[in-house]
Every structure is written in C-alpha cells, then in structure tokens.
Amino acid sequence: MKAINILQKLYTRKFLIKNTKSYNIFVIALLILLLLFLLVLSISVGASNIPLSKTFSVLFRKDEITKEFQIINYVRIPRTLAAIFAGCALSLSGLILQTVLDNALAGPSIIGVSSGSGLFTTLITALFPAYIMLMPVAAFAGAFLATLLVYLIAKKTGASRIAIVLSGVAVSSFIGAITDTILTIKPDTAISRTSFLIGGLSGVTMKGIKLPGILIFISFIAVFVLSYDMNILSLGDETAKSLGLNVPLYRFIFIVLSSLFSGSAISFAGLLGFIGLIVPHASRLIIGSDTRLLVIVSALLGSSFTLLCDIMARTLFAPYEIPVGIIMSFLGGPFFIYLLFNQRRRVVDD
Numbered sequence: 001m002k003a004i005n006i007l008q009k010l011y012t013r014k015f016l017i018k019n020t021k022s023y024n025i026f027v028i029a030l031l032i033l034l035l036l037f038l039l040v041l042s043i044s045v046g047a048s049n050i051p052l053s054k055t056f057s058v059l060f061r062k063d064e065i066t067k068e069f070q071i072i073n074y075v076r077i078p079r080t081l082a083a084i085f086a087g088c089a090l091s092l093s094g095l096i097l098q099t100v101l102d103n104a105l106a107g108p109s110i111i112g113v114s115s116g117s118g119l120f121t122t123l124i125t126a127l128f129p130a131y132i133m134l135m136p137v138a139a140f141a142g143a144f145l146a147t148l149l150v151y152l153i154a155k156k157t158g159a160s161r162i163a164i165v166l167s168g169v170a171v172s173s174f175i176g177a178i179t180d181t182i183l184t185i186k187p188d189t190a191i192s193r194t195s196f197l198i199g200g201l202s203g204v205t206m207k208g209i210k211l212p213g214i215l216i217f218i219s220f221i222a223v224f225v226l227s228y229d230m231n232i233l234s235l236g237d238e239t240a241k242s243l244g245l246n247v248p249l250y251r252f253i254f255i256v257l258s259s260l261f262s263g264s265a266i267s268f269a270g271l272l273g274f275i276g277l278i279v280p281h282a283s284r285l286i287i288g289s290d291t292r293l294l295v296i297v298s299a300l301l302g303s304s305f306t307l308l309c310d311i312m313a314r315t316l317f318a319p320y321e322i323p324v325g326i327i328m329s330f331l332g333g334p335f336f337i338y339l340l341f342n343q344r345r346r347v348v349d350d
Helices: 002-011 021-044 052-061 067-100 113-127 129-156 161-185 193-198 206-225 227-233 237-242 247-269 275-287 291-315 324-349
Strands: none
Touching: 021 052, 021 067, 021 275, 021 291, 052 067, 067 206, 067 227, 067 247, 067 275, 067 291, 113 129, 113 161, 113 193, 113 247, 129 161, 129 206, 129 247, 161 193, 193 324, 206 227, 206 247, 206 291, 227 237, 227 247, 227 291, 237 247, 275 291, 275 324, 291 324
C-alpha cells in the first residue's frame, strides 16, 4: 500500500491543499474527464475493437445496417451505462453506510446489504418469474431488511464498530446460504448463477437498466440535497442532537437511500463486491471528509472504477470474458486487508 501513503503525502503539500475551492473544482473536473474518457473507451473496446473514428461515426450517423452499430447500440452502450449506474450506486451506498453507522469497514458487500438484496432478487426470479419486472423493488426490500437486521443485532450487542461488522458477516453468510440453496434447487432461474453471485454486466439491456437507473438518479439527488445533514450526523449522535438534527429520522432516511442504491444496482449487476468499501475511502484520500464533496467524488470515482474493471474484464483475456466482479475482488481484497490493519493500528494508538 505504498501508493496510498505516497498519495497521502502528496495531497498534504502546499500546492495541493485539501478543501480549497480551486482544488475541489480541479479534482471534480479531472474525474469528469476521466469518466468521459473511460466511457468512450468502453464503447470502443471489447471482443471486437472498433476504432474511435468509426465509433463516433456510428454514434452520430446511426447507420443501423452496419455490424458496428448493432454492437455499439445494443451491447456496449447499455453495458457502459450499467457500469456507470452500478459504480455510482454501490459507492454511494457504501459512503452512506460508513457515515451513518460510523464504521470505516461498512459496505454493502461486507455487512449483508448485498446479500439481502440478492436473496429477494433470487426469490422473484425463481418463484415469481412472471413478475421479473419487480426485481428492483425486491432488491431494495431485501437490502433494506438486511440493513435493519444488522443494525438491530449490533445495537443489541453493544453497537460497537466490530459488532456491526461481525453482525453483517453473520447475516451475510446466513442469507448467502439461502440464496445458494434456491439457485441449486432451481438452476433454471432467469438469472445466471455464476454471473449473479460474482457480479457481471454481460447481457444487460436498456430495458433492464431503465427503472434501476431512474431510482439511482433520484436517490443521488436526494443524497446530494441531504448531504449537509449527513455531515452533521457524521459528527456523532450527541453532537448532531445538540445541533437540532432528528438523529433517528435521518438515520432511517439514509438507510433507505443506501438500500435503494444497492438494491437498484444488484438487480441488474449482481453481487459486485468491495466497490462500496474501496471508493469512499479513496474519495476521502483525494477530497477530504466533507460529505457534500464526497457524494460527488464518490459517484464519479465509483463510476470510473467500475467502467475500468469492466473494460479489463472484457479485454484481458479477449475474446474470452471474465465477470467484472472477479476484477473487483482482486483489487478490493488487498485493500480490505489494509483497512483492517489500519483500524488495528488506530486502536493501539488510542
């Protein structure tokens, strides 16, 4: 993790002071350019590479007869948008959970949120295939119930940071076992067992991401509007109450929004892991701890990171493709271990 330490040192130098207006604008503009670059690259590369000149020609002329138009319009554009939506949603879900639960190790895939969403999605596709259009709703319900369950268990056992993580691991394991059982008994469900459990973006369609995309966009607006209140909540319950914030109400609202984010993404991308844990921490390294800025930076960085992982999944072993969740796990696993050691060092120092 030497690269992270170098970044931390670099960002504390005088010419890159955090939380200055010019620096914040520079970072956000740079992330927007990075996202646009990866967006164009995602549309151009794959099993069959399409030159950039041809890509722009297809996008603007819309010649439906050509093979390139079919690939770009019906395969790569939906997949690219799916990566952007999923990255944004899971990153913001992780940011909310880490802030609301006051736990640096909280994330949709760590504390059982993704597992709950995955279970309800599996139930819909396995038992009620005629209502498959309700997958985003089912995914949200599962994520919300799993989050509440983890929070209640942790509260009963002391509500410490480690209690939240351990409760999440226990709930996630139990729910995951139920999901595995259903998919084993009903292997002909409407979702692919491997791509769903690992997380993948192959086969997504514009129709499949339309409703989740709308929910993610609405949730993003809501979180951005409420980001100041989330800043106050991050100061601790007692301080937030002294400043006039209704802590139980706002914690409930943010848990609902976190569930909406993760449920919507999982409904079309499967159980993508670690992104909700990695991106908020990377965003804090870059921009600081102001939640109002973190919402924007986490959304942009999460979208870019997912796009990058998806591009790698399509091109590293072309013409073969691996699920994007595998790439994320390779990158997320070491980072999670680093966080565990970092948390331990903080406890010892305290």
